[in-house]
Amino acid sequence: MKRLTLTQRLSVVFALLLLACCGATAWLYVAANDQYQQEVVQQLSSDLARHIADSRALMDAEGWKPESVRTLFAQLMAVNPSVEVYLLGSDGHIEAEAAPPGRIKQSKVDLEPVRRFLDGDPLPILGVDPRHSTLRKVFSAAPIRVDGQGRGYVYVVLQGEAHDALAAKLSGSAVLRTTLLSILLVGLLGLAAGLVAFALITRPLRALTHTVRNFDGDGAAAAALYRAGDTEGRADEIAVLRRAFAQMGQRIAEQWRELTRQDQQRRDLVANISHDLRTPLTSLHGYLETLRFKDDALRRDERRRYLDIALGQSRKVSRLAQELFELARLESGLVQPDLETFALQELVQDVIQKFELAAEARRQRLITEFPRDLQPVRADLGMIERVLTNLLDNAIRHSPPGTCIQVRLGSAGQAVEVRVSDNGPGIPTALREGLFTRASALGQQHRESGGLGLVIVQRILQLHRSEIRLLDEPGQGAVFWFALPTTHSPSSA
Structure with a gap:
């Protein structure tokens, strides 16, 4: 299986990040839309509980009036099936409700959100839904007063079970599908635009990669890259990398030329030393052979002269060998x-x-x-x-x-x-x-x-x-x- 290049992997990562951003945007849009809908519903129906409490005598000095309560529940369910009305005692216990048998999950309502609602805190404010053990919904609330004293609360859940059932039924409707398709289309268009932008951004990086692959020892490619970086006048990270590579390439080229020069000097040294050694060695060998084969025919002064010449040549060889050894020690770095x-x-x-x-x-x-x-x-x-x-x-x-x-x-x-x-x-x-x-x-x-x-x-x-x-x-x-x-x-x- 062919491995992806760095640019391809970056493109995939960028695409995944863009898709994730689109998904997060869609989720935030849905969440914000739900919150907006809750705020609108609660704002429009904020006076509903107060209107119910003021329009009917639900309680007198002796307690709740069952007949008035049943009439109220029947009328409200007929007018707006999405609301659910509860009559709460002063401690939050449910005193009256119109739910079918077995649908009430909580017998007591937390009054903290109710007090915040009555104090005019910013909406939406979510309160307890008695028909769910954990779910919280927007509501409307108003106190019930008898002879000027608070005796309980009218608590109206504005998005009840009927609203939830209808919303679930319409979740696959054409409107919702159109919305989701629109979000998907926007995401795909954003992905395409991002990939095009990414390709344009990474084009200098691809050019730099091509230059690196074609790097030569004489530094021509690095010098051309350095000149190109200067003429473009860019100051982004890729341009800085381009100039850094150009400088590195020039330094490598200079070091390569220096190594080449030193290698040539070494070759010249070997050739010259060979020449310098060959001359005295040849002379030394010649005079020694003369002494060896003509020893009986040579006079004493001639023999002495030949020996002096041979010794002189031997000293030259010895001196040159000593200098070579000394130079090698000095250049070894050990001295x-x-x-x-x-x-x-x-x-x-x-x-x-x-x-x-x-x-x-x-x-x-x-x-x-x-x-x-x-x-x-x-x-x-x-x-x-x-x-x-x-x-x-x-x-x-x-x-x-x-x-x-x-x-x-x-x-x-x-x-x-x-x-x-x-x-x-x-x-x-x-x-x-x-x-x-x-x-x-x-x-x-x-x-x-x-x-x-x-x-x-x-x-x-x-x-x-x-x-x-x-x-x-x-x-x-x-x-x-x-x-x-x-x-x-x-x-x-």
């Missing part, structure tokens, strides 16, 4: 900075000392510039040492002999800025775009240093809520900049 407070200028001095011999061998000068009032920073000391090591290593490797490499620190609000610059040729424009990503960092100029140094630097600084930047400064080669929060910075708390 988090162990923050501590330290003087950055002291760390810079320590790192500079490690590169003094390498700089002297290339006739390069290492210069530092620190302000006196530099605040301590809060960061992972080991990670920041790795950042400075990579930047200085790159600067020494890619700067020509006789040049100057400078490390300058400065205060910038609640952070310490670090600049590492050299007098080398700088970085070509073709390599600057995406320099710190996994793909572009493996350009030809950077393969000599392993290729992943700047990528590792960027990842470490991102863990410190910072980033590495390449600045353009006239008269300088490559200028790298980053900042670290001080102990007074909110981000370091």
Whole structure:
């Protein structure tokens, strides 16, 4: 069995609710009409009991007059068979009536509605029907006075058994059927109008459902839906849902594009790493084979030179493998900075000392510039040492002999800025775009240093809520900049 869609189920629910409303309206109409009829009957016959009490002497000082009572009942039943007349004592007991034997169900009438009727309370007022144990009906009542004193009541039920029998008989008449058919027709017309209105209301929802089904990864459908929502200028719930879905679709599309870009970077990284590994491994393999097969024919100096070249290539492979392992750890999310407070200028001095011999061998000068009032920073000391090591290593490797490499620190609000610059040729424009990503960092100029140094630097600084930047400064080669929060910075708390 085919299941109904949400729109179809909502349509069925709406139709049932509309039918229920029509039924409730019809019931309220019938109930209101009955109350109206009761009010009309009671209003028109409100003086009937008083007229009976004033027109005949039903009681004297000795009590009720049986002959007058029988004559009264006979005349009233002949004139209006729908009324039922009762003579009540002052305590509400029925003293006289004209009902057939066995038809009286209650021998006493509650006088509370009678008093309300005599006090002029709003109609209709329902009182006890002696011929029914629970049914209440409209009535007319008037006190019976003898020598100015109240001795009882004339109690007239205005819609008696004859009225009920005739009403039941006419319940299937043409008039009633016409009324019910009219109510049914109005209900059906209302149902049809409601379904049409519901279809018009849910049309934007159906359009949104169609868009959701045809959602694409590039976000074109979401963007079109967002533009359509803006041009319509609607502010209802469906329009809000439309805009919310459009925004969600655009975010998903952006994330999808980002994932695609990262996947492409991963592919480029694998390809570049394969290339970087293949070159030294091929060289290493070639020299080892030479040593293996020509060992007896090689002179001592040649054998030593081959071994030095093989060791150099081995160091390149080892360094690249170490950088790959370090990058994988940083991007796994398992490594988090162990923050501590330290003087950055002291760390810079320590790192500079490690590169003094390498700089002297290339006739390069290492210069530092620190302000006196530099605040301590809060960061992972080991990670920041790795950042400075990579930047200085790159600067020494890619700067020509006789040049100057400078490390300058400065205060910038609640952070310490670090600049590492050299007098080398700088970085070509073709390599600057995406320099710190996994793909572009493996350009030809950077393969000599392993290729992943700047990528590792960027990842470490991102863990410190910072980033590495390449600045353009006239008269300088490559200028790298980053900042670290001080102990007074909110981000370091």
